[in-house]
Amino acid sequence: MTLTRQEIEKVAFLARLILTPEELDEMTGQLGRVLEYMALLNEVDTEGVEPLAHAVEFANVFREDHVEKSLDREVALANAPHRDDECYLVPAVLGDV
């Protein structure tokens, strides 16, 4: 199982990564080899084995519906590259919000 350059371009776009043509070639090879390695798993006979939903065989971890203290706004906003007194600032979001 190998990847095409177009597939890498699409994945890069979805991940918002801008790759140079050289990097695209490199990634096509590298990611392809990762998938090939993972494809080894296809050799295992899984006939009759229930799909695993989670690596930990554990279910139903709940918390009760109680309000706990939130962060102070100053703390929450402390690491934001851009902010005003109340909000995070990001480049304009227009259109479908």
Added chain:
Amino acid sequence: MSMGDRPYKIVIGLEVHVQLLTESKLFCGCSTKFGAPPNTQTCPVCIGMPGVLPVMNRKAFELAVKTGLALNGEIARFSKWDRKNYYYPDLPKGYQISQYDLPICRGGYLDIPAEDGEGTRRIGIIRVHLEEDAGKSMHDEKAGRADSRIDLNRAGTPLLEIVTKPDLHSPTEAKTFLTELKLLLNYLEVSDCNMQEGSLRVDANINLHIPTDDGGHVATPIVEVKNMNSFRAVERALTYEAQRQYEAFLETGHKLGDVPKQTRGWDEDAQITRPQRSKEESSDYRYFPEPDLVPVTITEEELERIRATLGELPAEIRRRLQTTYQITAYDSDVIVNQGRAFVDYYCRLAQGCGDGKMAANWVQQDVLRTLNERQWTIAQFPVSADNLAELLRKVRAGELDTAKARMVFAEMVEQRCSAAEAVQRLGIVQVDEGELRRLCEELVAANPRVVAEVKAGKDKAIGSLVGQAKKRNPNVNPARVKEICLELIQRQA
């Protein structure tokens, strides 16, 4: 399903998001209260700090199960969480925790009142699943700012997504479905469904089936309509969109599959739908199982425990009111729409006064009007069902006419007192039947001309006697005076 006056059949499916009535968020303890100052209800979990672990809110899970049961769906004995990946500034983690292939509930239906007023229509439900909400982005175009402001208070709030089958065949039916769903969720105490506060949001998928000469039909491309901010907006947007698709089809001939699925937004000011930029190039959300959350299972015992909390639901209550109290479908609808506490009030009143129809009239007119005028809920209403029943019994017994009963009612509201006390306060004295008869006999004897007119068939003339009686004794019951006088006159004949 008929096409009505339109040369096409409309096919609509809805995707409804409702905010659950929990105190805290889906995966952390931050408050979900509406209206707090921006970014004061967040923590490392809901703003997506590295290394944090989400933990599932039990109440949110139970409310989701409750809704699934009320919608007659199949509750998954095993469900899990998935990451839906996309980049948007109001989504701090870069993914939304949602449910992909194992939703909490599959299938089911909701019966809604049929458009022709006769019976019901069954609208299929595809699935119901839980997910977390995103934050809110605000852009002040007037201020000409280059930046958008992000408030993450809403991020992580529990949402229930309810997806219908494409079973709705008119914009009005879509609105009826939403009204019925909202009523159901209110009764279940699952969501307040307040559209102004964003606790109910709805998107619609719509296309047309246009009949062809060979007896079949062609389908137009499916369009997703967003941005509808009220149930009326849904109705209007879908009416507009159906006609737009018909005209587009006549012009381009595009059928389903010829063009990619389009997203359009409803422009309330212009009353049209406009094409929207979609969030992703393709809808490639690269779902994968959420490693930070373990799956959820439910046993039969837990299911039955939740089922027992459903209570009587709107459709059942309507039927019960109609059969038990002999009231119309319309009356039962008005009463049920006011909520469970109002239904309880009505039932107690109907039982207490012994006349369901009379009780229905009083709650719909006098009680509802007072609640609206004073901005009260039924819980704040000062006249108990028992006290109002006492008043209605007096009306039924002929002790009070309707006009006097209304005065007594107003006095009961003002003074927060019983019917008997209000009657006393107003100085309304019950006139003794013997005294009433003597008064009528005097009037009949003193008014031969009126008597002659009545005998000649002019029943209306009796009004003059009633007027005179009221002047002589303001406490007389006009209806009773009329009865007695007529009886006396007829006896003379």
